Amino acid sequence: MSWVEGAAGSPYDVHNLPYGVFAHGDVPARIGVRIGEYVLDLDGAEAAGLVLAGGALREPSLNAFMALGQAQWGTVRKRVVELLTDPAHRPAVAPLLHPLAEVDLLMPFAVGDYVDFYSSEQHASNVGQIFRPGEPPLLPNWKHLPIGYHGRAGTVVVSGTPVVRPAGQHSTGDGPGYGPSTRLDIEAEVGFVIGLGSALGDRVPVEDFRAYVFGVVLLNDWSARDLQAWEYRPLGPFLGKSFATSISPWVVPLDALEHAWVPAPEQDPPVLEYLRDEPHLGLDLRLAVDWNGSRVSEPPFAGMYWTPAQQLAHLTVNGASVRAGDLYASGTVSGVRRDQVGSFLELTWGGAEPVALAEGVARSWLADGDTVTISATAAGPDGRTVALGEVTGTVLPARP
Structure with a gap:
């Protein structure tokens, strides 16, 4: 000590x-x-x-x-x-x-490239039911590869940086409208920070994960759901995601998480050879989401379907290189219960079921002035706890 x-x-x-x-x-x-x-x-x-x-x-x-x-x-x-x-x-x-x-x-490091994955089966299923009612919640490819999108590195900000409400196009039912987002949301995630770079054309195999990843941050991928719902077909996230992504100021080295590795969920059907990580391990991180000081959710990272090693292997399987400071995120962390989800989209089921906060206030989406804090802990040696700090942000009104 x-x-x-x-x-x-x-x-x-x-x-x-x-x-x-x-x-x-x-x-x-x-x-x-x-x-x-x-x-x-x-x-x-x-x-x-x-x-x-x-x-x-x-x-x-x-x-x-x-x-x-x-x-x-x-x-x-x-x-x-x-x-x-x-x-x-x-x-x-x-x-x-x-x-x-x-x-x-x-900001602890200069972000090179930023990739966000979509690796919680519970989150993907919930979003599928909300955004595509009447259709299968998971698309046919979801269990065959870690789905992701390439985000905007220039809008990754350190915890405490205010988040200006984004504006953009949304659906009016008869066509597009424009204005500040009225369905502003969060996504509680874990980010992995690349240390060792790779050459263009090379692949990083699953077994080399620890040689390339320096450490872990907490991450909030702020999301404008009304912008996202209008733009995400056919290509996926764009302006609904690119306005701000917050990370915690502390990068927890992988060595500090040595006692937090646990068996990851079984994958069925079997994945392709380049995604087979043996042993198949995930991190038992316990997240917590506080909305204006009210604890609304405790997402369990151990249940993520795709592991960090698989995500890195898939990110580079086409020969894409990585550099020191590159950041890739797990995707929203959600468990099976409503009080374990990592987004307010799920917590309020698309806004239809507002959640009670302190002093009798109810919210479906983020209001101006709202503050969200995501924190996390993990098991350490000899029964001790490893704290991952917190990432927090307060919503400011949209600018003219």
Whole structure:
């Protein structure tokens, strides 16, 4: 356990150590690692020779460090654990600790490409019933490949960034109308951050997942359902999704989630050879969704039909390359019960069943001023908990 005050036994002790980027007073953006309710300045630690990463920890984003690969990630993590647990290092390290309350958390990495998948069978079935009543809820290809779409990297923002209500075309019943979205929604997801890049034309096999993925963030893929319903046939998500995607400020390294791997749902029919991951494992992450402070859902990530390794293998099977900072998301996380869904589309069944929030307020869709927070935890070593932080956003009115 750490010698840092309040860290020992917390979900942010040395078994976690998520990476982020922060600013402190007049000090510009720099890389840090969270320990308890403090952030350790890794820029300062490398400048002082306390940790070595070839200068990659002295950059204003995680991209250069992530590009160093799995061996360097492990070496730095081991050294940071040593610095934070051995009291002999306390005199040199303590001045580099800053209380979280005194720093601003920034985008942890520069997003290269962004891909969003559609990997929860429960979510896909619910959406199919709502958007295509009377038709089979799952389309014929859904259990043969991880469905996804290529999103807009430039509108991925860090937690706390306000979300302006989008405007666009929607159906009036007689044709298109235009105006601010009236069916604004969220999607509770988990994002995977690429560290090691690949060459154009190469494929990343399922067994190499851990060599390429640096860590995990929480993700809210804000969605304008009225825009989406009008535009998604025949091609799929576009303006209904591209206006904002929020991520948590802390990137939890895969090493911190070593005890959270569990058997993933059985896949029937059998998948093609390039998608067969043995063992077939998913992450037991427990998400929570709070709407204006009211807990409305607790989606279970362990039930996702397609695993993170399968998603990466499919993303690259055509030879598409990946780069440090690329981000791919799981798709909405939904369980079998109504209080386990990851979108308000499902929670209110297309808006027909409003949900009760605090102080007697009922909502079907997001109103201006509403705030949504997604958080998550996972199992750690020796019965401890790993916290993945939270991603939060507040809706602002549409602009003229």
